[in-house]
Amino acid sequence: MRAWILVGGRLNMTPTLSLLPSPDLVVAADGGARHAAVLGTHVDLWVGDFDSSEGLLLDAPREVHPAAKDETDAELAVRVARARGARTLVFVGAFGGRFDHAAALMLGSLRLAQEGLSISLTSGDEWAWPLLPSSPLSLELRPGTTLSVLACTDLRGLTLQGVRWPLSRADVPQGSGWTVSNETTQPMVSASLEGGAALVTAVLH
Structure with missing residues (x-):
């Protein structure tokens, strides 16, 4: 429901x-x-x-x-x-x-x-989705969309695809600006984690 x-x-x-x-x-x-x-x-x-x-x-x-x-x-x-x-x-x-x-x-x-x-x-105009090791994300977003991954804890093994600056199994410190203000390049964006908790945010119109 x-x-x-x-x-x-x-x-x-x-x-x-x-x-x-x-x-x-x-x-x-x-x-x-x-x-x-x-x-x-x-x-x-x-x-x-x-x-x-x-x-x-x-x-x-x-x-x-x-x-x-x-x-x-x-x-x-x-x-x-x-x-x-x-x-x-x-x-x-x-x-x-x-x-x-x-x-x-x-x-x-x-x-x-x-x-x-x-x-x-x-x-x-602003959206967010939790990202956890148990719940990877696949988001259908228009290319050119501003997208960020907010590290709510230290992140282990962040993989991010379909964006201008992709990542593969990256470790991201809590609160890091490294994963803020990325940009989608494909109509489908995928994000997954091996450890930690994050919020994926996007600016949509």
């Missing part, structure tokens, strides 16, 4: 975003509900403490939580989606909001991928 998790960052409606496969389930996390109108989608459940959705009107069932809680609203939305059987999660509105929330979401996406879920993050 595919679920969209609407979160509180920015959202730019792009041709790439409009081609996103339709979801089986849509869960809005607090202020992320405002993206429903842009996407032209219904919301199956609206969850959170509702501290960032003042004045927002949405015809959807609510699951209200206290502000003093141990999970972010995005994590609450993920819990709901998983309980309903979702194994593919697309976080819509993932970038451009509060840095702490965006960083927690990106790091949390690695944990979800480690637990066997398929994860994508997008704000329409």
